[in-house]
Amino acid sequence: MQKNPVLPAHSSLVAIGDSFTEGMSDLKPDGSYRGWADVLATRMAARTPGFRYANLAVRGKLIGQIVEEQVDVAVAMRPDVITLVGGLNDTLRPKCDMGRVRDLLTEAVERLTPACEQLVLMRSPGRQGPVLERFRPRMEELFAVVDELAERHGALVVDLYGAPSLADPRLWDVDRLHLTAEGHRRVAEAVWQTLGYEPEDPEWRTPIPATAPPGWVARRVADARFTREYLLPWIGRRLTGRSSGDGRAPKRPELLPYEA
Missing domain, CATH: 1.20.5 (Single alpha-helices involved in coiled-coils or other helix-helix interfaces)
Incomplete structure (x- = not known):
């Protein structure tokens, strides 16, 4: 007799990072931002009574600021799940020391891993266009570090960079730097599935129909x-x-x- 799979039941989530995790540009009627982390927390809360959630992400933060301002706070909370997305703002700066970015990201992962049951890292999405092409080498160097750290420390990696749907300019806001509400919904689905939950949208990677x-x-x-x-x-x-x-x-x- 086949046993039913054991479904995850996380009781707390802390999200750290920059504007991507803060939720820009998924605008709510009151002028605040929702974003993929809020969508994910809503789903997790629906499954687990007493679920707790913190979002420490702030727009514009570099990886050094994330380490200095957010990591210790997240460690002290000791949640079930921590998501860390950072370093991409660094790669977009004209002068970027990728060696320093690697060291800081390594420090963050080493400090966060013992403080939670599951650390989640990401390969961030990239919008088609000249900005992606200009900074692609740095981005891919950053993602190689993410993959290496995840393998070494047992973190999960959500591969948004490899998802064709999220490269579509129609899923990006007019600022060309932040996802629309639909883009954030797809990111939440990706993290949801990576954590082991049953898919609600198995086709989140599928590109939207051509127009x-x-x-x-x-x-x-x-x-x-x-x-x-x-x-x-x-x-x-x-x-x-x-x-x-x-x-x-x-x-x-x-x-x-x-x-x-």
């Missing part, structure tokens, strides 16, 4: 808006050493009960 591409005028209008509203301010912050996360607190800084 007619926008015309030349529409593309130029979109490019102008992107440059004015996002690219120039981003360049300005880089030149002045500022970050979009300066002075911003995490949206869920404490490990508290989370209602489904």
Whole structure:
């Protein structure tokens, strides 16, 4: 007689990282962000009474800031699951010391692993386009470190970079840096399945159906808006050493009960 598989029953989740984990650009009606980690927590809470969730991620954070500001806090919480996504902001900087990124990511994993039952790492998604092509070598170097650390420390790796659906520009917001609500939903599904839960969407990797591409005028209008509203301010912050996360607190800084 075949036994039923044992399903996971995690009672707590702590998410750390940058804007990707904070949830930009999955905007809620009240102006705050939801994001894949909130969606994942909602699903987990529906299965486990008393489920607790904290999200320490803050937009714009580099891996050094994540290690300095978030890792010790997550360690002290000692949850069942910790997700760590960081280092991608570093790879987008003109001057990036990949050796330092590797060392800091290694430090984070070594400190987080003993503090939870399961550490989850990710190979972040990459949007098709010139930005991905320019920084692809650094990104793939970062992902090689992620794979190496996961194998060494028993962490799970969610491969979003290898998912064709998440490369589709239609799943990215107008800032071309953050996923839409549908993109975040697919990420939540990917993490959900990687943790061992039964799939709710087995086809999350499948690309969305093709549509007619926008015309030349529409593309130029979109490019102008992107440059004015996002690219120039981003360049300005880089030149002045500022970050979009300066002075911003995490949206869920404490490990508290989370209602489904």
